[in-house]
Amino acid sequence: MEICKLSFSKLENIGKSYLFNQNKINSFEKFEIQLNQFLNSGAYIYNNNFINTKHLITTLNNIKIEIYSNEHPPPHFHVKTNNCRASLSIEDCSILENSGFSKKVIKNIQDWFKHSKIDLIRVWNETRPSDCAVGKIRI
Template identity: 45%
Template sequence: MKRIDQILDECSSAVSLAQLSECLDSLFTEGYSIAADGALYEAKHEVGRIKGMKIEIRPREHAPPHFHVTKGDIDASFSIEDCSLLAGSIGSREQRLIEFWHTKSKGSLVKIWNETRPENCPVGATRL
């Protein structure tokens, strides 16, 4: 069962305001949002945290397939295909470490990208 389905089941079976508040907390902290049509979707998928840096893949995104790295003054996005810096800023040391990590993680990044595409995602799945 997907995590979103678990949260929805918990919300549906909640009998108190405290339980509903826990559902809302899960929706906020786990990165969910509401589409224009009222559907719940995962707004971001945290791939990992490294020394305070968050690495995320966001489901409703633009091409090319990419991931985000954020921490304090770091806010950058990288191509899943070749780890090229697409946008943002990151120190050279951190960028080299992300590039090294990418060489080991590319297969997992492709898998997560594909698993998190919503049905109406304009980019869709990738075969990188």
């Protein structure tokens, strides 16, 4: 799998960065606040030349729906809880992988998808690094 890369300066230019300031963290509470802000900001993880992004689309009944920037074909989104994980195609919401979700829950996600496909495509396209193996989806 090819790793998608962006420099931190590119992320700063497009407003998609969050840099921890260790000088401002002098208590556990302040660390908790900064960590919470980070996790709710699109969660860019910067490590020299590698950045991996998880973008939270929504939460439905404690089920997180996310899109990651470092991905493989076909374009898809992730659905997860503490105990279950699944990947579904953005094209038609077919199940690519399912570990633990019941048919009823998958059906509810597929019903949600009918009204949210355009939003998923928009987020997918916005989070594609220029050198990512999986490009943008044409609408």
